Amino acid sequence: MNALTWNCQGLGSPGKIQFLQEVTRSEKPSFVFLSETISSYRKMEILCYKLGFENFIVVEPQGKNGGIALFWKNADGVNMLSYSRSHIDVSVSMSDSGVWRLTDKRRGPPYPNYLIDGFNVCLQEAELHDLELTGHQFTWEKGKNTSQWTEIKLDRVLANS
Numbered sequence: 001m002n003a004l005t006w007n008c009q010g011l012g013s014p015g016k017i018q019f020l021q022e023v024t025r026s027e028k029p030s031f032v033f034l035s036e037t038i039s040s041y042r043k044m045e046i047l048c049y050k051l052g053f054e055n056f057i058v059v060e061p062q063g064k065n066g067g068i069a070l071f072w073k074n075a076d077g078v079n080m081l082s083y084s085r086s087h088i089d090v091s092v093s094m095s096d097s098g099v100w101r102l103t104d105k106r107r108g109p110p111y112p113n114y115l116i117d118g119f120n121v122c123l124q125e126a127e128l129h130d131l132e133l134t135g136h137q138f139t140w141e142k143g144k145n146t147s148q149w150t151e152i153k154l155d156r157v158l159a160n161s
Contacts, residue, residue, distance in 0.1 A: 003031040003033065037066075044067075047069075128160050
């Protein structure tokens with residue numbers, strides 16, 4: 001089982017759709033989470049099936065901002081817990097690995113340090129560890145091919161054994 005997350009910064013160009021098709025074909029993810037889609041429900045539904053997925057949750061953008069979507073292949077064991085303009089939260093039951101949560105969030109105000117510290121304590125107590133990111137080490141970029149080019153790793157995936 002693997003998952004692909006991508007802040008696509010809009011899916012208006014055919015090149016981005018083609019890139020997503022190539023990545024999903026080569027990596028064969030069980031789940032795909034897209035943020036900043038800036039795309040309608042219908043466009044995301046078509047994309048879901050075009051990529052070979054059977055199920056989806058789409059939160060449409062507000063004007064020219066936002067939009068998030070989660071695609072997955074097998075509906076068995078996926079239970080929608082909640083969603084909003086800035087997150088999708090599902091539980092996933094798998095026969096070989098029990099029940100786990102897949103929650104993705106975009107945007108929102110920065111968290112105060114005391115919350116981050118408390119979160120890190122919870123991670124330690126639950127014996128959760130970061131899963132290794134494969135491929136390109138950064139998950140967000142802005143200003144490519146300019147002197148202001150910035151790349152940052154924004155996404156984090158956690159698991160326990």
